[in-house]
Amino acid sequence: MDVIEKKIEDQKVAYVPHVDSFSKLPEFIEEVANLIRENNLEAVGFPYGSYDNDLEEHAENDQIFEVGMPIKDFFNDGKPAGRMGKLGLKEVTGHTVLSAIHRGSHKNFNVTVRKIVDYALDNGYDIVGPITEIYLPAGEDTPVEDVKSEVQLPVIFMGKR
Helix, strand or coil, X not given: CCCEEEEECCEEEEEEEEEECHHHHHHHHHHHHHHHHHCCCCECCCCEEEECCCCCCCCHHHEEEEEXXXXXXXXXXXXXXXXXXXEEEEEECCXXXXXXXXXXXXXXXXXXXXXXXXXXXXXXXXXXXXXXXXXXXXXXCCCHHHCXXXXXXXXXXXXXX
16 A cells, blocks of 8 residues: 555535444435535535544544535525535645555554554654545445545645654
């Protein structure tokens, strides 16, 4: 698994925050997609989950995360909207991430995260934000070991120590 540095452009996202179990991700992704559609917004990227706590730090049903999707724009009566009911809307400023592709189930997800964190520490990066996982498309019949997601960790380069 390769870790690479990527630049993420400015983007607008629609999201719903949760304190719950990651096992419900498929229904949360569907919920966000439905809310985007119901509010006449246009999705322009893949769904994501962004985690605000150490994945091993909280009980299974007490994880803190948001599930969202990049959208083209958000306006309400010609003005930027901040919330449309349950759906939050925000602009994410361009930033740098370290990225790696995770393959398979979440049972070994922490191995991927650890590899990215170790890469950051070994190469002069400071971690400046939460882990974000981009869910890449897969067919319904795709075996779990072939499912891929992109794991991103926001960083700034501080220089070699």
